[in-house]
Every structure is written in structure tokens, then in C-alpha cells.
Amino acid sequence: MAAGRLAAASGALTLRGRARFASWLVHDFLWLYPTLRRNCDWHGEVVTRFSTTEREVCLTIDDGPDPRDTPEMLDLLARHQARAAFFVIGEKAERHRSLCRRILAEGHRLGNHTHSHPASRWWALPGPQVHREIARGNDTIMTATGTLPLWFRPPVGMCNFSVHRATRRNGLRVIGWSATGGDGCPAAPSQIVTRIHSGLQPGAIILLHESGSSPRRVLTLARLLETLTEDGYRCVLPPESSLL
Ligand SMILES: [Zn+2]
Numbered sequence: 001m002a003a004g005r006l007a008a009a010s011g012a013l014t015l016r017g018r019a020r021f022a023s024w025l026v027h028d029f030l031w032l033y034p035t036l037r038r039n040c041d042w043h044g045e046v047v048t049r050f051s052t053t054e055r056e057v058c059l060t061i062d063d064g065p066d067p068r069d070t071p072e073m074l075d076l077l078a079r080h081q082a083r084a085a086f087f088v089i090g091e092k093a094e095r096h097r098s099l100c101r102r103i104l105a106e107g108h109r110l111g112n113h114t115h116s117h118p119a120s121r122w123w124a125l126p127g128p129q130v131h132r133e134i135a136r137g138n139d140t141i142m143t144a145t146g147t148l149p150l151w152f153r154p155p156v157g158m159c160n161f162s163v164h165r166a167t168r169r170n171g172l173r174v175i176g177w178s179a180t181g182g183d184g185c186p187a188a189p190s191q192i193v194t195r196i197h198s199g200l201q202p203g204a205i206i207l208l209h210e211s212g213s214s215p216r217r218v219l220t221l222a223r224l225l226e227t228l229t230e231d232g233y234r235c236v237l238p239p240e241s242s243l244l
Helices: 002-036 070-079 090-095 097-105 127-145 161-169 189-197 216-230
Strands: 056-064 084-088 109-112 205-209
Touching (some): 056 070, 056 216, 070 084, 070 097, 084 090, 090 097, 090 127, 097 127, 109 127, 189 216
């Protein structure tokens, strides 16, 4: 009898242990996968395209503002009558407020790209710190320009539950992308543009970066704008209602 009770107790314990292990696995999978898979929308909206009947795309440029790249990029955009969204890092925006104001004055858009861009820790950052990064990014843009951003781009495109909760609290939409040339890694501008251009469709959101250690990123934008113009594409800022 006693042996039977012991066997039943050990069976129950095993079941409880298994249930706990299974729940730990499910929790970690639900947390980690959307964090590590770029533009994953499991926990909330991630815009990657926009609806259009025209030959239009949306350029987005991350990691500025930077006095080495931003002015030249703005000149290039003006030459091509192109519009872009600049996702700026709060710490840099604090140092270069006039560049933020120039971006807006020339018809482009400013987006929040966190305050300090903690890319390597972003996936594991506790919720309150995620909120602080996003709220401070908003405050900096507000101080520099007098306007609040509407769009947020997470570092490296990683969005978990905390990111979506914090963006909702700060009145922001998460903007991902549908076309990239991998310009975060060393490659010739022509190679990056070829990657972006292959399979490009109207309504694409294109990911670019600025603020590198060489003029490579400015050259990439120059080459891309030439290619898009030759191919009949216009670079626009899509209305909120068209975002997909
Ligand atoms: Zn970035």
C-alpha cells in the first residue's frame, strides 16, 4: 500500500516537473523567437510595407544624425526630389540638434531609434529599461525639434513583448523593412544596391544606415537613388493609413 502511494507521489512529481519544464520551454520560445527573428510581429504590429498603386518606395536611414553623413545624404535626397525617414539615436540627436531640424525642414521624417542604441543587449533588456530607452529617444527629438516622432525602429529589428508594450505607451508604431542590402556589413555600394534592387516592389520599405567610418554609406545612397530613378521609382513618405 505504502509502496503504491510512493509510486503515485513520484508519478505526480514527475508530471509536475514535466509541466514546469514544458511551460519554461514555451515561455522562452515565445520570448526569444520574436526577439531574434527580425520584424517578427507575434507580439504586435510591425510595418514592413505600404499600400500603393504607384511606383513608390520608402527609404529609411538608421543610426544618425551624423555630421559626416547626414548633410551629404540630405543634399543627395534633395537632388533626386526624394523623401526619407531618418531613425535617429537620442544621444546623437542631442549633440546634433540642428541636423534634426534640417531633416524636418527639408520635408523628411524623424523616427525614434532608442536613446543609446544598446544593440547587443536589446534582446535581453528588462521592460522598464526598454521603456526608458524609447521614452528618452522621444524626449530628445521633442527637445530638438518641438515635434514628437510617430515611428520607432528597434535596434537590429528585434521586437519582443516589452518593445511593443513600450512603443504603445509612447504613441509609436514599429517600422520594420522589406528590402535590405546588408549595408551593416562591409560591402561595395554597388553590391548593396544590387541586393536591394533585386525583387524590389512598389510599397517596399528600404533599410539603409548612416554614420559609418568611411564615405561608403553616402556612396551607397547615391548609387541607390540613381538606380531607383532609372527604374522609375519615387521615394516617398507614405501616409499612416497606407502602412501594412
Ligand atoms: Zn541601428
